[in-house]
Amino acid sequence: MNPIALAIHGGCGVLPKSDLTEEEWAQARTDLAVALRAGWSIIEGGGSALDAVEAAVVVMEDSPHFNAGHGATLNEQGFHELDASIMDGASLAAGAVALARHIRNPIRAARAVMESGEVVFIGAEAADAFARDHGLDMVEQAYFTTRRRVDALAAMKARVVAGTVGAATEAEKHGTVGAVALDRHGHLAAATSTGGFTNKAVGRIGDSPVIGAGTYARDGACAVSGTGQGEFFIRHAVAHEMASRVAYLGETVETAAAKIIHGDLAKYGIGAGLIAVGADGSVTLPFNTPGMFRGWVTPDGQTHVATHK
Ligand code: GLY
Numbered sequence: 001m002n003p004i005a006l007a008i009h010g011g012c013g014v015l016p017k018s019d020l021t022e023e024e025w026a027q028a029r030t031d032l033a034v035a036l037r038a039g040w041s042i043i044e045g046g047g048s049a050l051d052a053v054e055a056a057v058v059v060m061e062d063s064p065h066f067n068a069g070h071g072a073t074l075n076e077q078g079f080h081e082l083d084a085s086i087m088d089g090a091s092l093a094a095g096a097v098a099l100a101r102h103i104r105n106p107i108r109a110a111r112a113v114m115e116s117g118e119v120v121f122i123g124a125e126a127a128d129a130f131a132r133d134h135g136l137d138m139v140e141q142a143y144f145t146t147r148r149r150v151d152a153l154a155a156m157k158a159r160v161v162a163g164t165v166g167a168a169t170e171a172e173k174h175g176t177v178g179a180v181a182l183d184r185h186g187h188l189a190a191a192t193s194t195g196g197f198t199n200k201a202v203g204r205i206g207d208s209p210v211i212g213a214g215t216y217a218r219d220g221a222c223a224v225s226g227t228g229q230g231e232f233f234i235r236h237a238v239a240h241e242m243a244s245r246v247a248y249l250g251e252t253v254e255t256a257a258a259k260i261i262h263g264d265l266a267k268y269g270i271g272a273g274l275i276a277v278g279a280d281g282s283v284t285l286p287f288n289t290p291g292m293f294r295g296w297v298t299p300d301g302q303t304h305v306a307t308h309k
Pocket of ligand 1: 176194206214
């Protein structure tokens, strides 16, 4: 039987213990496990990698513990603009939304854009209108807002005044969720969703909805989802770079990811991580920060979740 594989992330960062209560840490780990099971049950039953990555990301978008959907970061004006994308490695079909303000699950909207077959990327009011027209759940902004994100915005604004933004932890600033999968039919898929970062400019779009930067999948090569400061993932076309290294240099996903995260991106001093699955089912989850919310399933079906190194 062909191998199947699944990995997820809930964002990289410093993740100080004090960021969350013991109960919240436990809940975040539980939500990662639920996301893994949601995706794994699909591919284990012969379903598609595309359905699996969407299902896993929906769980993390619905969790308050990750920076996507409910629990997303607030921008400089105190509201949410959400980005997401999804890609099918079999056909190279892809869909993305950016700057969405009312779509409960942006990853579902990205999938709907992909399925529409006409365009790849829709932004701002048009993304909300597209989702509404396609019958997706729409919510008020308040649905996305949590006390933690309100406090994080206040803290970041205080850092701006104090001139200490550079000292902010990755967890204070960023966070993203993503999933990559290989199904029984040998097809790869990737999905990524984010609120961007705390105190970001209105209208700022990161790497998560940019195909080839934060998300990429190509059968025979790999599926990739990134987390970290998006501007650098865009400049390095990180997710596509991964696929190119694997396809053209014959590198394993582990080698390719290590070269990018610990090599190419190292000189910027930014927090960065990614998850990738290869065409052979091998999985890698490198990051250069003290922690990254992450999970993977071993071939025997055992789920694993981790937060720190
Ligand atoms: N990696 C998420 C962002 O920069 O928006």
